[in-house]
Amino acid sequence: MLTKPQYNYAPRYRPRSRVGYFRQYLKQGAIALLAFLLTASLLNQIIPSPAIPPNIVFISPKYAHYQAHKDDYNALFFGSSRVYNHIVPEAFDEAAAASGQAVHSFNFGIPAQRAISGYVLLKEVLRTPPKDLKWVFIETPLDPGYEPIQNARTNRAIYWHNAENTRIALRYIFTSNESPLRKAALAVSHLLPFAYNEFNIGRLFYQWIPVQNFTDEEQAVSKQVLDNRGYYPLTGDADPNRQNFLAHITRYRQSVTTLTEQKGDMARRATPISEGQRWLLRALVDQVYRAGAEPIFIVPPTLEPQYELHRARQKGYIPTLLSYNDPAHYPEFYDLSHRHDAEHLNEAGSRQFTQQIARDVFGG
């Protein structure tokens, strides 16, 4: 039944010096590396990555829908989960209609979207804008340019890290106000997915001949999101974030109090914004103007003060800023009955928030 283990290969003794071996291996290693880089570069040309490949969770289904129906829309919302879970296009359009404005909006919010990846997506989407596009709403936390390193080998991180976008990310990081060490760490978080992109990881099977579709759950969520024109409501108590929120209500209340105090301190609004942040905001504004629309920046009811955006507005880098992260002015958005968790509104809160934006933009 069984056998003794056999050795896979017999070691061969070849009388050659250690230095000679090292030199030989070094030379051959350099040749192999060169061959690898040349082949990778060649393959990059032969099978280039699509701007938005078909298997990027959250993004690809929205992008595919947008490509098919873009001319139906004249208002687009971009941002993170604070748009994805907060903006109800149907409620927005109804509130706008009540103010006499015919609007048909689409929510392009993507969960965990960050400053640079958000800009890259907006740039790609507006490369072919809807013919009647009038308003582009942008929610962009001006984060330090962080890309979670543990996500480096995911489709979502790899797809946008081409040479041009990585250069943008590095420029944003190296012109930020972070410490040199932090800048280096942030840069690595982009260089890794850039390397994966340049080495074409999964390019053939996962972008050109997609063998792996989304999971059943992802497909179900996508369908619901597209039925809601890009909006995904946060409901129920099963979500771990919701559980955590319910378990730490006191902490949430303290955060709201702190935010109220911070918002009252006008001196803090003079927080300087970095060259990279300024460049990013201007690039966003330029992209929207180029698409023939008006850019409107939004600060949703978060627990972050986001002074940089107020500073940017004061300096004229952005034309319009609608800010809702002030518990003194908008207590209803911080009321427990409207919160799903510390950072997100529930469905009722989201509808109210969406209608408020429409009223602030269109009057009524």
Next chain:
Amino acid sequence: MIFTEFRFLLFFAIIFGLYWTLQRNTLRKALILVASYLFYGAWDWRFLSILIGSTLVDYYVSLKIADTHSPPGRRGWLLVSLATNLGVLGVFKYFNFFADSATHFLGWLGLPVNDVTLSLVLPVGISFYTFQTLSYTLDVYFGKLAPERNLLNLACFIAFFPQLVAGPIVRAIDFLPQLQAARRFTQVDGRACLILFLVGFFKKACVSDNLAPLVDTYFSAPQDHTALSAWIGVLSYAIQIYCDFSGYSDMAIAVAGLLGYELCLNFDAPYFASSITAFWRRWHISLSAWLKDYLYIPLGGNRGGELLTYRNLLLTMLLGGLWHGAAWTFVFWGGLHGMALIVHREWARRVNAYSLLAQTAGVWGIGLTFYWVCFTWVFFRADSFANALTVVRSFVLLQSPGSQQLPVALLGAFALLAGLHWAFAHPQWKQQLLRLPGQLFATGYGFATAALITLMPTGYVPFIYFQF
């Protein structure tokens, strides 16, 4: 950290460079030990204590066994080692299984008891290194091996990172002598190791990982699929598990080889085996050999007549099944293989070796053995007997309980993979590659690596055998 991650390549490049720069063997072994603990700690540093504890216990016990002359005393020390190693394995891997089974059994007898289960995480690779330490202590006890008095050597043997978490299960008798003298760089067959690593990488990253989602889709809902899908799903799993495990073994052998150490062959084209007996000589060879030497032979092997031989075969395979996982489906899988080994043994005894049937067994036996092995994989992969029976109805009786169809084009890919399996089993091509001029080989290697990367998935898929 797994072998197909880039951070492993970085980790290994550093270790490789440092290792061959150091001159003294003790420093090299210290480096290997630190690297191994770092490698293991990358999963969960807390479980390092079990690994180190097991090493210390076996070090001490082996010395005591050697220094004790009375048989009861030696037996007592052996029991300490067995109780410690099997106790840890039992608690972490089997406690919930036995507690759950006992609860169900008592409930079935009409004696309901409360569930007692522990919320434990299975330390990665615990089954592998436990068997390794056990083999060391047993070899010392049976006088096959002198106890290792150098703790560093023993710790390196148990924790050697290339094979620590998923084998091959290395014997102390094979590995400890390699630690005695410094390995020479001139002894390293770098090219053979690099080829083996790339072959393993291809099996794991390009084949197994790509089949994983398809297998998961089928086995999560076999009742929704057609009979053809059952065939595709089961064949996919047969290929996935082979490529996953043998790919890992290939990479482990290659990585160890680059540091100058030899590990035993673990797979030898098992799907071309013409009988179930031959299959077990080719599949997970290091485990088969372990079970033979430390279970089958101590049980009596084939020395006590046919019936006792059959009993020993069955017991060995049942425990082999249980080694793979704490579930009755694994035990059943082992039982099926045990039964098949008995049937084959009986067949070989009764059929005339010169008959046409026996003469042609090398041909039809391959198909029959492969079909049987695929059939048994159903129980190995399914998460319950109910699911397994649904798959069996489709796979054996060709019933289609649902209408969902997996891509039929995969059958073409399977034929291609069978061709590659055949090629890997005939190493002439490897000899040709080894004879290529160095610069041509290096160019081809760089080209092949860049090409293979386009086939690998972007996310990580952990090795199946890590869970065992």
